[in-house]
Amino acid sequence: MGVLVIIPARYASTRYPGKPLVELRGATGESKSLIRRSWAAAQGVTGVDRVVVATDDDRIKSAAEAFGAEVVMTSTDCQNGTERCAEALDKLGGGYDIVVNLQGDAPLTPAWFIEDLVAGLSAHPVAEVATPVLRCDGRALNGLLDDRRQGRVGGTTAVFGADHNALFFSKEVIPYTGQVFDDADETPVFHHVGVYAYRPSALAAYPRWASGPLEHLEGLEQLRFLERGAHMLCVEVEARGRQFWELNNPQDVPKIEKMLAEMNLS
Template sequence: MSVLAIIPARYGSTRYPGKPLAQIAGKMMIERVWTIAAAASGVDRVVVATDDTRILDAVTAAGGEAVMTDEACRNGTERALDAMKRLNSDAEIIINVQGDAPLIPPWVIGDVAETLRADTRLQMATPAVELPPETEERMRADKAKGSASGTTVVFNKAMDAMYFSKNVIPFRRKPGAGMPVFQHIGLYGYRRETLETLVSHEPTPFELTESLEQLRALENGIPIRVVLTDYRGRSAWSVDTPEDAERVADIIMREGELV
């Protein structure tokens, strides 16, 4: 059962044009993500899906594989499907790895791949981590100030997601009581037919309200298995601005390379 990891990488960005090519601690960000995905257990092939020849050429020159995709793709999910079709891949499992997440550990990607390999009934899977109390408290404080950073998830006894939100869920009537909070990691694994079905659906009300693509799956009855994992003491940070790139570089200098 082959697994194809696709890394959508768009050149245009309102806040950070050319972001995938940003240098972080001596390496391009997209090179870092490609290297991490390639080191993940259970992943057979890694391809960068881009809309710009500058990214294509840079990835190829660095020893990676890339494919051009339609500029009209509206999001990473559509770009992943477009890439799969252009590659004429027969992979049964597609892992969509965010191109602006150079600190995602390879074992997190591997956990998602292995979960889908182990249970052929699963249509889609995504990772989450339990937040320690101090991190949860900080997130709640940030949300109270209007921050949209960070997504949380609640799931049922079968570990299938019930809802994702930009708010902190579940709501606690009493501080410190009840279920812990789980932060969602923006990485998705799909059966190839599930990815095709998902893209065929129009955006849904909750998806548009929260600006969370994964809610389209839930609103259309596609179950998403939540894979609990951890960062093993590593810091997490994604890159949306040049300042974020500097922060990631500092983390790498302090904690060392992931691979």
């Protein structure tokens, strides 16, 4: 089974322009760009045949090639990472059984998240797309709630059925719970990890579909699959003591750097 990992990265982010090139200090004090950390995360995954960066920006291309990444240049017309992955796969000529979209803003993604994701999609032949979900502890949930109180769009949450088929994703914290949780408490809220595994046929179909109202309202690309009735599998992954957060806003930089230090990640 051939597995391709694509890291889509664009410079012109609305919320955080130039985000892929933002430097993050690790536990040793060494700074590495976000795109380099995302590349390193992909390199640590077993069972992957190829890793490429997909971008439309020469600055990102130059930075990525400088640390040894393979780069595929894509159109500026791509509306999101899934469209960029679809174009990159087409330019590479296909030939893979599963394509993984490792968003370029998730440098804390552990290798087993992606390994479990690929295994989950492989074990469910009906599923067209799979994505990881991580049960929030109180610390993570309180971080999501604090972002919303401060008017920031932070992490995304997911709800799914008993069969783990995705029901909805939102930038609001869902499902609602009025409980107060301590940092170490287990909560009923699942943090959506911004990684996707696609069947090539589902990925190829995606850019041909018009985006729907839910995708527009939430600004979440995966809702296009749900609005079209695609079977999206939510694969629950385990933190194993690791903290997880995505870089969505400038305020996330010190938070991620603190996590890198606490987990002794260089």
